[in-house]
Amino acid sequence: MAVKTIWQIAHSCGHSAERDLSDRAADRRAGFAGWLAKQECTDCWRASKEDDEQEKAAWLKAKRAEEQAASEAWSQQYRMPPLEGTGRAVAWGVRCRHQVLAAAYTALVLEGETDETEWAEIEETARTLTRAGWWIDQRFSEPDDLTELLHAATTADRPTENPYF
Template identity: 85%
Template sequence: MTVKTIWQITHSCGHHADRDLSNRAADRRAGFAEWLAKQECTDCWRTSMEGAEPDKAAWLKAKRAEERAESEAWSQQYRMPPLDGTERAVPWGVRCRHQVLAAAYTALVLEGQTSETEWAEIEKAARTVTRAGWWIDQRSSEPDDLTELLQAATEADRTTENPHF
């Protein structure tokens, strides 16, 4: 199954647009599409430049702290390696990794046809991806795409380490 290239984006303002993301690597499309969806369309952005409400910011900060604690506990329980990245990206990446892998386990193993043995291989591959930004980019990916996305990430790592590979 290939990762889709045309994404229908519903911007935060409610406007819709089809975006061709084929110029991005397969493992970066979902994250970029999610980011686009959180933005107003270009026309609306130009007409309104208002910031976030203070109450919303406080709520979001508390929610993120709760999610961070849950994700860190999960990472320890399942012996996930620490992630590399900026001070801001690492906690976000840990949360995204937790959400991506938990959703994939539910969809593939609990509700799907993937065996625990096959899942162990997926989990093993996931442990090799330690770049926080990669997990952030995959936060909106489909569970069925996880194997292909992990394969793309690990192949990219191998070719960067050994350009003659």
């Protein structure tokens, strides 16, 4: 007698379904059927994943709103000028500028050798960079590199973005 290939699975969610286990070795079918019985059925599993995704999206939206509010408050407190770019880029750029400058202040002033007067000069240079894309591009930079990055961005002898056009 051959080992059966079609198994009736009573899932943990209460649903039942027939499953073709012919793609499994005969000696592994019973064990796999037992494991399947401890799982939700496919429909219930998909529904729970959709709920998880919706919860994750809602959490992320709330987190971004919180970060945005904190970044905008920080920008006002430290008299940072508005950024230029598309709506999404500006919002993202404001968050990136806040994160980059806050990390640099911690590394250079609080933990490093930079004094408040030198930091004020760095901050003043940072105010001149109003393109949101620049701040977005620097989001992964090292805090210790900020002065060099600011210098490179504000030097007058920079080549054009595309010298062929």
